[in-house]
Amino acid sequence: MTKRTESSLVFWIFLAPVLFAFIMVMVIPFFLGSYYAFTNWSSSARVDGGLRFVGLQNFMESFRDPAFLYSFSITFAYTILNMIAINVVAFALALLVTGELRLKNVYRVGFFVPNLIGGLILGYIWQFIFNNAIPSLGRIIPVLGFLANPGNLLLSKNTSALAAMIIVGTWQYAGYIMMIYVAAIENIPQELLEAAKIDGATPWIRLKSITIPLCAQAFTVTMFLTLVNSFKQFDVNVSLTSGGPSTMLMGQPILGTELLALNIYNTAFISNKLSVAQARAFVFFFVLAIISIIQVYVNKKREIEL
Amino acid sequence: MKQQRSRKPGMIVAEVVTALLFILFLFPFVLVLLNSAKTSFEVTQYPLAWPSRWGNIIDNVVKIWTSESVRYPSSLLTSTIVTVVSLVLINLFSAQAGWVLVRTKSKISQVIFFIFVASMVIPFQIVMFPLLSWFRTVTVATGIRLLRTYLGIILAYIGFGAPLSIFMFHGFIKSIPLELEEAATIDGCKKHQIFYKIIFPILTPIQATVLVLNGIWIWNDYLLPLLVLGKGNDIMTIPLAVSNFAGAFVKQWDLILTAILMAMVPVIIFFLFAQKYIVKGMVAGAIK
Numbered sequence: 001m002t003k004r005t006e007s008s009l010v011f012w013i014f015l016a017p018v019l020f021a022f023i024m025v026m027v028i029p030f031f032l033g034s035y036y037a038f039t040n041w042s043s044s045a046r047v048d049g050g051l052r053f054v055g056l057q058n059f060m061e062s063f064r065d066p067a068f069l070y071s072f073s074i075t076f077a078y079t080i081l082n083m084i085a086i087n088v089v090a091f092a093l094a095l096l097v098t099g100e101l102r103l104k105n106v107y108r109v110g111f112f113v114p115n116l117i118g119g120l121i122l123g124y125i126w127q128f129i130f131n132n133a134i135p136s137l138g139r140i141i142p143v144l145g146f147l148a149n150p151g152n153l154l155l156s157k158n159t160s161a162l163a164a165m166i167i168v169g170t171w172q173y174a175g176y177i178m179m180i181y182v183a184a185i186e187n188i189p190q191e192l193l194e195a196a197k198i199d200g201a202t203p204w205i206r207l208k209s210i211t212i213p214l215c216a217q218a219f220t221v222t223m224f225l226t227l228v229n230s231f232k233q234f235d236v237n238v239s240l241t242s243g244g245p246s247t248m249l250m251g252q253p254i255l256g257t258e259l260l261a262l263n264i265y266n267t268a269f270i271s272n273k274l275s276v277a278q279a280r281a282f283v284f285f286f287v288l289a290i291i292s293i294i295q296v297y298v299n300k301k302r303e304i305e306l
Numbered sequence: 307m308k309q310q311r312s313r314k315p316g317m318i319v320a321e322v323v324t325a326l327l328f329i330l331f332l333f334p335f336v337l338v339l340l341n342s343a344k345t346s347f348e349v350t351q352y353p354l355a356w357p358s359r360w361g362n363i364i365d366n367v368v369k370i371w372t373s374e375s376v377r378y379p380s381s382l383l384t385s386t387i388v389t390v391v392s393l394v395l396i397n398l399f400s401a402q403a404g405w406v407l408v409r410t411k412s413k414i415s416q417v418i419f420f421i422f423v424a425s426m427v428i429p430f431q432i433v434m435f436p437l438l439s440w441f442r443t444v445t446v447a448t449g450i451r452l453l454r455t456y457l458g459i460i461l462a463y464i465g466f467g468a469p470l471s472i473f474m475f476h477g478f479i480k481s482i483p484l485e486l487e488e489a490a491t492i493d494g495c496k497k498h499q500i501f502y503k504i505i506f507p508i509l510t511p512i513q514a515t516v517l518v519l520n521g522i523w524i525w526n527d528y529l530l531p532l533l534v535l536g537k538g539n540d541i542m543t544i545p546l547a548v549s550n551f552a553g554a555f556v557k558q559w560d561l562i563l564t565a566i567l568m569a570m571v572p573v574i575i576f577f578l579f580a581q582k583y584i585v586k587g588m589v590a591g592a593i594k
Contacts, residue, residue: 010497011410014402015418017395018468024444025437025465026425032436096324100317103325110328112585113335116573118526120545121566124552125334128559132353133337140354171331179589221592232429235528239549264431265529274435281431289427 037282041275058279067254068280071263075231078162078259082169082230087222089174094181095207108182111175119172123239126168130154130240158256161241165257168236173229177222184218185211220299227295231288234261260284335570342366342564349560366564375554376565380540381547382572387456388531388543389524392463396520397513400468404475405505409487419476422469430466434533437462441534452534456541459534463524471516474591478512479505518580518587525573544569 037058039051062068093111097104114122131153138147146152154164188211196206237243243255243262258266264284268277341349343357343366357363371378407419441452452458482505490500528545535541542550548569552562577584 006497007410011406011415014406014498014501017399018403018464018472019418021399021461021465022422022425022468023465024440025462026428026433029433029436029440030428032440033432036436093327096320096327099320101321101324107324107328109581109585111331113574113577114331115588116522116526116577116584117570118528118545120526120528121548121569122334124548124562124566125338128341128353128563129334129337132350132559136353171334175331176588176592179585180592183589225592232431235545238528239552261431268435278432278435281429281435285429285432288429292427 033278033281036275037279039275041278043272043274054275058276059283061276062280062283066250066252067258068263068267070249070254071258071260074162074257075260078165078169078233079227079230082166082233083223083226085166085170086173086177086226086230087219089170090177090222091181093174093178094185095211097178098182098185108175108179111178113175114172115176119233119235120239122168122172123236126164126171126236127155127240130164155241156245158245158247161245161257165233165236165240168240169230169233172236173226177226180218180222180225181215184215188214216299216303220296220303223295223299224292227292228288231291232261233259234265237262338563338567338570341559342567344560346558346560349563350557353559362560363564366560367568369561370551370565370568373551373561373565375551376547377542378547378565378568381542381544384541385525385543388459388463389521391456392460392467392524393517393521395460395464396467396471397516399464400471400516401475401506401509401513402501403468404472405479405501407472408476408479409484419472422472426469426473430529434529438533454534454536454539454541459531462530462534463520466530467520467524470591471520474512474516475509478509482508514583515587515590518584519591522584522588 036051038053038055040054041051097108097111101107135148135150135153138144138149138152150156154160192210192214193206196210201209237257237259241257243258243266245256246253247256248254255263255266260280261284264277264280267280268274337353340355340357341353343360343363344352345362348355348358370376407415438453441458445451445453450457452461486504487500490504491497495503526545527543528549531543531546532549535543535546537546537550548562548565551565555561
């Protein structure tokens with residue numbers, strides 16, 4: 001056997017397992033899905049004889065569905081607010097735990113812990129907190145009596161339930177993002193900060209003109225991660241609100257906190273419209289791809305400017 | 307000296323604020339523990355109180371341990387099997403793939419690597435429905451069951467986990483000097499032996515990152531097991547078991563929280579042992 005054939009044999013044998021798995025679960029389903037989105041595919045289509053090509057009908061139907069349009073808008077709202085909340089909290093925490101605190105390593109680990117537990121479980125914990133623990137706080141402390149009123153439960157109205165999801169999202173993710181900021185802040189040369197201090201720069205000025213600009217690269221990473229993860233949020237949505245409470249829009253009952261990922265899932269398995277769900281998944285993908293490309297582009301540009 | 311003194315009040319404020327935030331962050335877990343030791347009545351009446359009898363926690367744990375909808379011992383075993391087998395295979399297969407993709411300078415090698423990287427932007431939602439019908443088709447054609455089996459879910463985790471893992475191995479292997487491998491070839495080492503004997507051991511740091519990132523994802527994942535393993539299956543992972551239980555025993559918070567506590571304990575124990583690697587691995591994975 002020559003060296004060349006040995007090399008190419010090893011090349012294919014070494015690649016074979018991942019290629020096989022990747023083709024089975026990504027490539028083939030991706031192409032099937034691209035086709036199904038334009039057909040009348042449903043769980044019953046196989047029974048009554050084959051798929052029919054329906055053009056853009058699934059997409060049109062989606063964009064006429066108030067529940068989908070609503071889901072789209074709250075997903076945007078959730079993503080933006082969640083991104084801001086997570087990054088502000090995470091950066092603040094990072095500044096605190098890179099200071100000269102006595103127990104800073106314990107704090108870092110503590111803030112990080114929620115990230116180890118799955119979103120599904122975290123959602124249930126917070127459902128308990130919002131529905132039981134907080135009202136109980138209202139019963140104990142007279143000044144906070146309004147918390148005990150069932151009408152004031154955060155999860156009972158759709159705007160406040162969305163806020164509740166942001167609270168959980170921030171709690172879940174801030175510790176992880178904090179760790180990325182910590183790595184960036186600890187890489188800043190100490191001499192730079194010392195020199196600025198000697199020149200009389202206040203802590204605020206040092207933060208604004210040294211720490212934040214030198215963390216630009218970390219910002220690109222954290223913004224991207226929080227954007228993508230917020231946009232794809234599913235687990236917390238399922239366990240915390242299951243999409244509820246119900247509300248009315250354009251004369252139709254819709255779910256008040258149903259983010260896109262949950263809307264896609266429900267379209268397929270509750271409304272039983274697989275092809276429509278598939279079309280929505282494509283819309284979801286394109287929108288996510290476009291906003292994340294814009295975000296990375298803008299941040300990279302800022303990185304250079306700073 | 308003067309500066310030292312003027313910084314002190316600021317430090318105390320920072321110290322107190324951080325400690326308060328720390329308590330706030332961990333308080334939800336404390337609540338889970340406190341309420342796992344209460345009766346159903348106590349939980350609804352006094353969710354914030356200290357439990358009247360800690361012995362209740364044992365009763366609740368026994369109830370969850372023997373519960374038909376959680377099947378805790380079996381779920382714990384399933385989660386462990388799925389996570390460990392997937393991790394071992396993702397780690398080995400992606401390392402191999404990453405290595406040949408770096409060391410083979412052909413057009414096809416570049417194209418394959420590009421496809422892996424590009425696939426990372428594709429959300430699971432796009433492939434999840436066709437994946438189910440495709441798995442069904444495969445079963446009809448070959449008789450090999452992929453839905454509701456270990457085989458199917460592990461195959462899925464390898465396929466979805468490989469791109470990021472290959473990308474990370476690829477980046478690391480690029481920095482390993484080629485001379486090392488050339489020397490081994492001169493000494494009469496076969497190509498595949500070079501990988502297993504020389505390269506794979508050098509990859510230990512990046513392997514840790516790959517294992518941590520994939521491990522946390524697979525252990526906590528809910529949507530993929532929900533679709534591939536399904537509801538009411540003999541094999542169910544811990545997140546499936548918890549959601550199964552919470553769905554069947556709505557508002558039975560004493561038991562739901564005990565189930566949650568028991569779902570968290572293995573992760574927390576593991577984290578305490580491997581804390582350093584986990585934090586490092588997750589940060590390294592993000593920055594790459």
